[in-house]
Amino acid sequence: MKIYNFKDLSEQDIKTLCSRSLDDDEQVAETVREILTGVSDEGDALLYKLAERFDGVKLKSLFLDHTELADIAAAIPEEARAAIDTAAANIRAFHASQLHVEGKTETMPGVTCWRESRPIESVGLYIPGGSAVLPSTFLMLVIPALLAGCKEIVVCSPPQADGKTNCYLAYCAVLLGIERIYLVGGAQAIAAMAYGTETIPAVSKIFGPGNRFVTAAKQLVQDRVAIDMPAGPSEVLVLADETANSAYLASDLLAQAEHGPDSQSILVATSSQILEETKIQLSLQLALLPRKDVAAKALANSYMVLVESLEEGMIFSNHYAPEHLILATDRFERVIPMIVNAGSVFLGNLTPESAGDYASGTNHTLPTSGFARGYSGVSVDSFLKKITFQHITAGGLKNLGPTVETLASAEGLEAHRNAVHIRLERLRKADNNA
Known part of the structure; x- marks a missing residue:
C-alpha cells in the first residue's frame, strides 16, 4: 500500500484519491x-x-x-x-x-398539521x-x-x-x-x-x-x-493515532479487503511508525487468510495517508466520505463532532467494523463510493413513507385564508385563491345570518 503525506497533496490530488471510478x-x-x-x-x-x-x-x-x-x-x-x-x-x-409516532402541531389557531x-x-x-x-x-x-x-x-x-x-x-x-x-x-x-x-x-x-x-x-x-x-463495493477508512494497535489496524483493513478485489481499505494515521508497523502486520495476517488472493487485490487498490493530527485526518475523511469509519484512538470523543460524511462509525480500539457487519445491531447496508455525502444507511425509515395531514377549522380558515389568498394572487394562480375565497365568503354569510 502506497503512503501519501497529506501536506503534500493538492486539492486535485485529494479529489483523485477519493474517487472510486475505474477505467471500465x-x-x-x-x-x-x-x-x-x-x-x-x-x-x-x-x-x-x-x-x-x-x-x-x-x-x-x-x-x-x-x-x-x-x-x-x-x-x-x-x-x-x-x-x-x-x-x-x-x-x-x-x-x-426507530419506530415512533409523531405528535400533531397547531401551526396557528385552528390549523393542525401532522405526519x-x-x-x-x-x-x-x-x-x-x-x-x-x-x-x-x-x-x-x-x-x-x-x-x-x-x-x-x-x-x-x-x-x-x-x-x-x-x-x-x-x-x-x-x-x-x-x-x-x-x-x-x-x-x-x-x-x-x-x-x-x-x-x-x-x-x-x-x-x-x-x-x-x-x-x-x-x-x-x-x-x-x-x-x-x-451500495456497491465495500470500503473502510481507519483514522488512527499513537494510541492505536497496529495488529488491530491491519485486521480491520483486511476484514474489508476480503469482501472483494474492488473493495478499498484506507488507513489515515498521525504516526509514520504506526503506518510502517501496520504494513508489517498486513503482510503477516494476509498470508494466513483463506481469501488472501482477493484481499491482496483490494489492498493493491488501497493506500495510507500520513497526517499531522486527528483534525487533519478528519478533513481527509470527510472528503472521502467512507462507508465505514473507524476511529482507532482513545480520544474518539473529541473527533465525533468533526464527522460530517460517513455511513457508520466505530469508536475506539475495541470496536471492530466486523461487529457492525454482523451483530451489534446497527445496519450494515450503507452508502459507498462517496455517496455518504448525501445518503444514510438502511433503517426502518427506509421502508416507510411519511404522509402529511392537515385539518382546518372554520376559525382556522379565517386565520389562514387571507395569507393563502394573497400568496396565490402573487403567483397568478386565481383558482388557488378562489378555493379559499369561496369558503371564506360562505363562512362570512353564515356569521352574518347567525
Whole structure:
C-alpha cells in the first residue's frame, strides 16, 4: 500500500484519491443496460439463461419455497443457529427503537398539521451470494422491512452450485417467516424486481448491497422504481493515532479487503511508525487468510495517508466520505463532532467494523463510493413513507385564508385563491345570518 503525506497533496490530488471510478465503468454500465433490457423483454426465460451463464447452474425453478427452505435450514450447525438468533435479536432491538409516532402541531389557531408513517407495500431485497454468501445482509434487510410492516417482501439471491441456497440463508428465511427465496443474482435480479417477470413480482423499492454490476443496475432502474442508495463495493477508512494497535489496524483493513478485489481499505494515521508497523502486520495476517488472493487485490487498490493530527485526518475523511469509519484512538470523543460524511462509525480500539457487519445491531447496508455525502444507511425509515395531514377549522380558515389568498394572487394562480375565497365568503354569510 502506497503512503501519501497529506501536506503534500493538492486539492486535485485529494479529489483523485477519493474517487472510486475505474477505467471500465462505462463498459460495466453498457453490460448492465443490455441485461436490463433483456429481462424486461424476455422475463423468466432470460433469467434461466443467465443463471447458467453467470452462476454455472441449470435451474429447474427460479425459487425455493417454504418446504425446501425448511429442509435446507435443518442442516445449519447449532453454533451458527445460535449466532444468527443473537444477531437477529440485536438488530431487531436497535431497529425497533426507530419506530415512533409523531405528535400533531397547531401551526396557528385552528390549523393542525401532522405526519403519519405507512409501509412501502412491496419491497425487493437483494442478498449477495457470489464469492461470499451473506446471511447477515438477510437479517439487516428483512428485519426492518418486517418492523415497518411491508406487505410483500421479495428476496433475491444467486443460486449456489447445487442450484439451491445455503443453510444459513435458508435458516434466516425460516426464522423471519420469508416464504420464498428467488434464485437470481447480479444485475438480472435488480431487473426482475424492477420490471417484474412471470415468476418474480415487480416491487416499489429495491434494497441491498452488491458488486459494481448490481450497483449500476440499481442506479439505472430509478426511472421506474425507488432504491435505498448506491451500495456497491465495500470500503473502510481507519483514522488512527499513537494510541492505536497496529495488529488491530491491519485486521480491520483486511476484514474489508476480503469482501472483494474492488473493495478499498484506507488507513489515515498521525504516526509514520504506526503506518510502517501496520504494513508489517498486513503482510503477516494476509498470508494466513483463506481469501488472501482477493484481499491482496483490494489492498493493491488501497493506500495510507500520513497526517499531522486527528483534525487533519478528519478533513481527509470527510472528503472521502467512507462507508465505514473507524476511529482507532482513545480520544474518539473529541473527533465525533468533526464527522460530517460517513455511513457508520466505530469508536475506539475495541470496536471492530466486523461487529457492525454482523451483530451489534446497527445496519450494515450503507452508502459507498462517496455517496455518504448525501445518503444514510438502511433503517426502518427506509421502508416507510411519511404522509402529511392537515385539518382546518372554520376559525382556522379565517386565520389562514387571507395569507393563502394573497400568496396565490402573487403567483397568478386565481383558482388557488378562489378555493379559499369561496369558503371564506360562505363562512362570512353564515356569521352574518347567525
